[in-house]
Amino acid sequence: MKITTGITGLDIILKGGFEKSFTYLIKGGPGSGKTLFGLQFLIEGLKKGEKCVYISFDESVEEIVYQAKSFGWDVENIFFVDMLKELDIYSSDFIFLDYDSRTEIVEFIDSITKLDVVENANRVFIDGIGTIKDIARDDAIYRRVLSSIIQYLNSKGATTVVSCEKTKDIGKEIVSYVVSGEFSLESVKANGRIFRILNVLKSRSDALIGNYYFDITNKGIVVYPIIPDITLEKKDRFDYSKELITTGNAELDSMLGGGILKGSEVMISGKSGVGKTNLCLQILMQNDLKNVGIIYSFEESKDVILQRYHDLFNYKPNNLIIKECEDLSSIGEFYWTVVDDLKHYNPSVVVIDPINLLSNLAITDEDVVKTIRLLKKIAKATGIVLLVVVEVTQEIDVFHLTGIGVSQFADYLIFGRYIEMEGELLKAITVIKNRFGDHERTFRILDMKSGEGLKIGKPLKEYSGLLSGKYE
Structure with missing residues (x-):
């Protein structure tokens, strides 16, 4: 069963939208539109009366709400979890995970999966999961932590979008192996101007893989696929x-x-x-x-x-x-x-x-x-x-x-x-x-x-x- 993404033009490429209870990765550089992507995904859920959760490792809730309001979006009914405060270096218990301590790793996973707001969530956006990699320090632990969080959310029926910074190794990030679909927000210089490109890199359901023009408008991200109507x-x-x-x-x-x-x-x-x-x-x-x-x-x-x-x-x-x-x-x-x-x-x-x-x-x-x-x-x-x-x-x-x-x-x-x-x-x-x-x-x-x-x-x-x- 597919659900609409909330991103104009993307559902056409994905032949109906995201698969329900799957997890998707959106990556890109600073200012590329990752947060907007996640917000639009959640706002689409609100329109359908769904429970939507925003877990942020990257920005404060105040910054996210301010950004949403600049587009005229009402995010009052989104459940926000500010992990940025939870991981503050002055007060957090999780400066780095001890990868020899199973208890500490489980406690960190539970700090997300056992949140009351996550219960019965239909849509979840986790912004800035690269922070988990910094905490884990070990790639094997990072992958297992991510996999545990994603599998838990999927098992509860939540459709999840996670974001991270783009690296040079396209498709080789650890998170790429544990998600069902992967998108990259890119900038390409040609003919004296900068074009925004959405690169659909991976999909475990039917989709049109490839590069597509997009723009950030006063209505958010709009994708313009040059495909038959x-x-x-x-x-x-x-x-x-x-x-x-x-x-x-x-x-x-x-x-x-x-x-x-x-x-x-x-x-x-x-x-x-x-x-x-x-x-x-x-x-x-x-x-x-x-x-x-x-x-x-x-x-x-x-x-x-x-x-x-x-x-x-x-x-x-x-x-x-x-x-x-x-x-x-x-x-x-x-x-x-x-x-x-x-x-x-x-x-x-x-x-x-x-x-x-x-x-x-x-x-x-x-x-x-x-x-x-x-x-x-x-x-x-x-x-x-x-x-x-x-x-x-x-x-x-x-x-x-x-x-x-x-x-x-x-x-x-x-x-x-x-x-x-x-x-x-x-x-x-x-x-x-x-x-x-x-x-x-x-x-x-x-x-x-x-x-x-x-x-x-x-x-x-x-x-x-x-x-x-x-x-x-």
């Missing part, structure tokens, strides 16, 4: 494979082969300023007449996007949701923001602009590719048109689609570039790919008229070499 992927909708939507621009529809199939991904690639975002705004504007659309913007603010609509299209969106993505902690948070929005708003068109900046939210490019792959699966299952903008940074005379390994997922690929004709620098677009059928295979000039929107010219059939920029 079953509720969206299995959403009961009809087959969209033959239903086209219009872009609202006849020339663009013609270039794409008649429009865009629902449930497909459209990648719009090119250098800065060639009109990628404006193409997305055109499609969103047409969608806005009847349906909800969402744009996730990594570069422009909501005000700037609305001003663009006013200046270029003379239009004010009614059903468009604009999400500014500058302050996201990780690509994991981005993924779950999108998933939650899809469930809440049920949009027909979603834009990510530009996808390149997702790399700044990720430790590896593989995380970006995985995220786009999962979002495409959701789009296909729900009939959403996913528009992805890709900023090309190569020189103007180099043909390069994306540079980040995601063009493989595109069902349609629109490419924009600058061309010089008769001494004038112009913007031109072409459709490189339509996975579902035929499409136009020529460039057209893209012009933008204030108040009139996008103007797409006739096919430039008399020119060759436009793709490379060296036309004749």
Whole structure:
């Protein structure tokens, strides 16, 4: 039987939560979130009317309560045991355990297991068990003491979480061998920022072992696993494979082969300023007449996007949701923001602009590719048109689609570039790919008229070499 952990996102990884009457280890460096982890676990129990006990070897009860209140948590009904005071060097009987004295060892174990508050406890958090190792001095005694405490609590039906400082020997701490599951709270530096990572190292029940982004928010620890969302992927909708939507621009529809199939991904690639975002705004504007659309913007603010609509299209969106993505902690948070929005708003068109900046939210490019792959699966299952903008940074005379390994997922690929004709620098677009059928295979000039929107010219059939920029 599994019980919920109280950690948002963790139950998904553990396929339901902790096993009842099992013991789990949470480890990490100072300030990594171990105490928060334990508090959330206990507060979840309080919500269910369970008896919850906090045994602290690491912080005073006053410090713990203060920390809980800073998150707005009521911990009044948690039973606290302050072992920090019990082990005070001036007054404690347990400066060091005499490992030749069975009586002294048993007395120490009883000082925890025989506590009145532990009786009939449903959830127990023991914070800072490394202190027991300091007292024991001997690894064999430390392991036997830990094992005795854990076995006692498990036998009484308590689900237990214990915390300790992280060492360099991953998975080799003595406590690792006596627990049923093990988690590590880590920090990883990449792309000029620090990411928080929850490493699921071990589980004796069904779980997804691996690394996951997390953050400490005003609601505590939130984990962001980049894994399939079953509720969206299995959403009961009809087959969209033959239903086209219009872009609202006849020339663009013609270039794409008649429009865009629902449930497909459209990648719009090119250098800065060639009109990628404006193409997305055109499609969103047409969608806005009847349906909800969402744009996730990594570069422009909501005000700037609305001003663009006013200046270029003379239009004010009614059903468009604009999400500014500058302050996201990780690509994991981005993924779950999108998933939650899809469930809440049920949009027909979603834009990510530009996808390149997702790399700044990720430790590896593989995380970006995985995220786009999962979002495409959701789009296909729900009939959403996913528009992805890709900023090309190569020189103007180099043909390069994306540079980040995601063009493989595109069902349609629109490419924009600058061309010089008769001494004038112009913007031109072409459709490189339509996975579902035929499409136009020529460039057209893209012009933008204030108040009139996008103007797409006739096919430039008399020119060759436009793709490379060296036309004749």
